[in-house]
Amino acid sequence: MNWKKQHIVLGSKSPRRKQLFEQAGFDFEVKTKETNEVLNPLETVEQNTMRLAKEKAIALGLRELVVCGDTLVSLDDNQVLGKPRDKQQAIEMLKSISGRSHYVTTGVCISKNLEYYCFYEQTKVFIKPVSDELLQYYIDEYKVLDKAGSYGVQDWFGLTQVEKIEGCFYNVMGFPMPRFFEELNKIIS
Numbered sequence: 001m002n003w004k005k006q007h008i009v010l011g012s013k014s015p016r017r018k019q020l021f022e023q024a025g026f027d028f029e030v031k032t033k034e035t036n037e038v039l040n041p042l043e044t045v046e047q048n049t050m051r052l053a054k055e056k057a058i059a060l061g062l063r064e065l066v067v068c069g070d071t072l073v074s075l076d077d078n079q080v081l082g083k084p085r086d087k088q089q090a091i092e093m094l095k096s097i098s099g100r101s102h103y104v105t106t107g108v109c110i111s112k113n114l115e116y117y118c119f120y121e122q123t124k125v126f127i128k129p130v131s132d133e134l135l136q137y138y139i140d141e142y143k144v145l146d147k148a149g150s151y152g153v154q155d156w157f158g159l160t161q162v163e164k165i166e167g168c169f170y171n172v173m174g175f176p177m178p179r180f181f182e183e184l185n186k187i188i189s
Contacts, residue, residue: 002185006065007027010028010031011056013030016152016173016175035056037055045074045078049072049120053068068109072105073103081097083145083146084145090145094139097127102149126163127162142156
């Protein structure tokens with residue numbers, strides 16, 4: 001159980017990532033540095049998430065075991081839905097995923113001694129058709145501005161509007177823990 005002996009620096013402000021690391025029993029602390037999260041239109045969604053995760057790890061510049069991630073929500077046409085800037089944009093995003101599927105892609109970068117290993121996980125999420133009334137209720141009652149795609153799979157929207165998921169639930173929640181655990185064990189063994 002080498003993973004239990006590892007102290008991890010989690011390079012993320014996400015409360016959901018912190019919660020998942022706590023639930024998994026990792027010894028970790030949170031450290032972050034601001035980075036300029038700019039999407040490159042010449043890169044795929046997968047490439048963008050891995051690059052952004054790596055940029056976060058590089059910005060920390062630590063020799064310790066560092067884990068960073070970046071999550072993007074995208075539609076079939078690679079239209080990316082980031083975090084909404086306001087409630088109006090959140091409603092527009094939720095309308096765009098209502099009654100259809102979308103992808104949640106998380107790029108992960110694990111670094112140790114300034115060597116970087118990156119991977120991504122992608123999950124397909126199917127949303128039921130959602131009425132304007134229910135969208136307005138969700139926007140008014142829940143915090144949506146800190147979530148890619150404007151929703152949380154673990155809150156009211158996920159509980160009532162997600163029809164099915166193909167892939168990792170935890171990836172949609174904020175971090176692909178099963179895959180991360182597998183990759184971490186390869187790196188530290």
